[in-house]
Amino acid sequence: MWVVGDHLADKGMMLETFSQSLPGAAARVMQSGYLAVQTFFILSGFVLAQTYGSARWSRKKLTDYAVARFARVYPVYFFSLIVVSYFIFRYLWFAPGGASKGGRLFDYVFLLQGWLPPLGVGWNTPAWSLSCEVLFYLCLPGVLIWLNCGNQKVKLAALAGMALLWPAALAWAGASRDWKPLYHVADFLVGVTIAYLLRQWDWRRFLRGEWLYLPALVAGLAIIAYPTLVPGGIELKTTLRILNAMLLFGLAIGGGSLAKILAHPVADYLGKISYSTYILHVPILWWFGNAAQLRYGLPAPMAALAYLVVVLLVSALTFEFVESPANRWLRSLTRPRIAKLEVTAEAA
Numbered sequence: 001m002w003v004v005g006d007h008l009a010d011k012g013m014m015l016e017t018f019s020q021s022l023p024g025a026a027a028r029v030m031q032s033g034y035l036a037v038q039t040f041f042i043l044s045g046f047v048l049a050q051t052y053g054s055a056r057w058s059r060k061k062l063t064d065y066a067v068a069r070f071a072r073v074y075p076v077y078f079f080s081l082i083v084v085s086y087f088i089f090r091y092l093w094f095a096p097g098g099a100s101k102g103g104r105l106f107d108y109v110f111l112l113q114g115w116l117p118p119l120g121v122g123w124n125t126p127a128w129s130l131s132c133e134v135l136f137y138l139c140l141p142g143v144l145i146w147l148n149c150g151n152q153k154v155k156l157a158a159l160a161g162m163a164l165l166w167p168a169a170l171a172w173a174g175a176s177r178d179w180k181p182l183y184h185v186a187d188f189l190v191g192v193t194i195a196y197l198l199r200q201w202d203w204r205r206f207l208r209g210e211w212l213y214l215p216a217l218v219a220g221l222a223i224i225a226y227p228t229l230v231p232g233g234i235e236l237k238t239t240l241r242i243l244n245a246m247l248l249f250g251l252a253i254g255g256g257s258l259a260k261i262l263a264h265p266v267a268d269y270l271g272k273i274s275y276s277t278y279i280l281h282v283p284i285l286w287w288f289g290n291a292a293q294l295r296y297g298l299p300a301p302m303a304a305l306a307y308l309v310v311v312l313l314v315s316a317l318t319f320e321f322v323e324s325p326a327n328r329w330l331r332s333l334t335r336p337r338i339a340k341l342e343v344t345a346e347a348a
């Protein structure tokens with residue numbers, strides 16, 4: 001929701017005037033929803049390591065893994081391109097640019113936009129993060145195989161250190177800031193580290209996660225509202241990476257009111273549809289735009305609320321009738337083929 005609110009506060013959007021009317025600190029928080037993507041990347045590494053941390057990486061497992069990862073992200077993303085296909089065709093047919101127009105479409109279809117400067121079309125701007133997810137998926141088996149061999153505690157310490165120093169090392173080496181997936185590997189490694197720390201010791205028996213996640217949440221909001229609180233020479237995202245790690249670790253341990261709220265069935269379902277919400281909210285905005293204000297004379301906050309209801313409704317329908325069925329169908333495709341290969345091998 002924070003990411004959605006950030007986009008609604010952009011120039012010319014429904015909540016631009018409202019966000020500008022807020023006190024400076026509140027406006028900065030509202031307009032910083034893009035920072036939540038870092039939290040998602042850390043959560044992604046955590047969930048992947050929790051799911052595959054004990055896997056034995058045979059050819060069958062790698063095939064299942066590849067299909068499962070594709071099924072997780074691409075069907076809803078492809079559906080988002082269908083939602084804005086009218087605008088894509090208009091751009092390809094009418095806009096100047098020649099061969100470069102086809103290149104932009106190619107970059108969108110194959111999730112390359114996260115490696116490139118802004119493409120200038122904006123059909124689904126949040127989808128750059130999927131370029132990062134693809135790189136994480138490619139890295140995960142190797143990282144887990146390395147962690148599961150030898151002294152795991154020493155390797156976890158090395159992984160945590162790498163996660164903190166990685167962006168600075170890339171910048172020192174002159175890596176382009178346009179290579180966003182490469183820089184965000186640090187967030188992915190933080191999530192993996194947290195998952196393995198939870199496996200090393202039974203932290204959940206303490207049920208005092210609020211001692212970590214509440215200070216992390218307060219401190220994170222404080223430095224977003226007042227960036228000058230971060231000491232000079234330290235990037236805001238580096239500080240947030242540490243606080244996000246504390247936040248996730250505390251919530252994973254459990255305990256406290258916030259953990260109970262997030263465990264409620266309503267919050268759980270919103271979490272399930274959150275990927276559809278994230279990927280579809282900008283494509284829906286292409287159609288919705290400011291029409292509720294212009295055609296029906298709704299005040300901007302009411303128009304934004306109507307848009308949010310539409311986004312959540314479409315996200316729920318997409319989750320039920322696109323995301324979940326496509327996920328199950330794609331995963332099922334590998335099972336008969338792999339089973340047949342195993343039977344053939346046994347017969348031979």
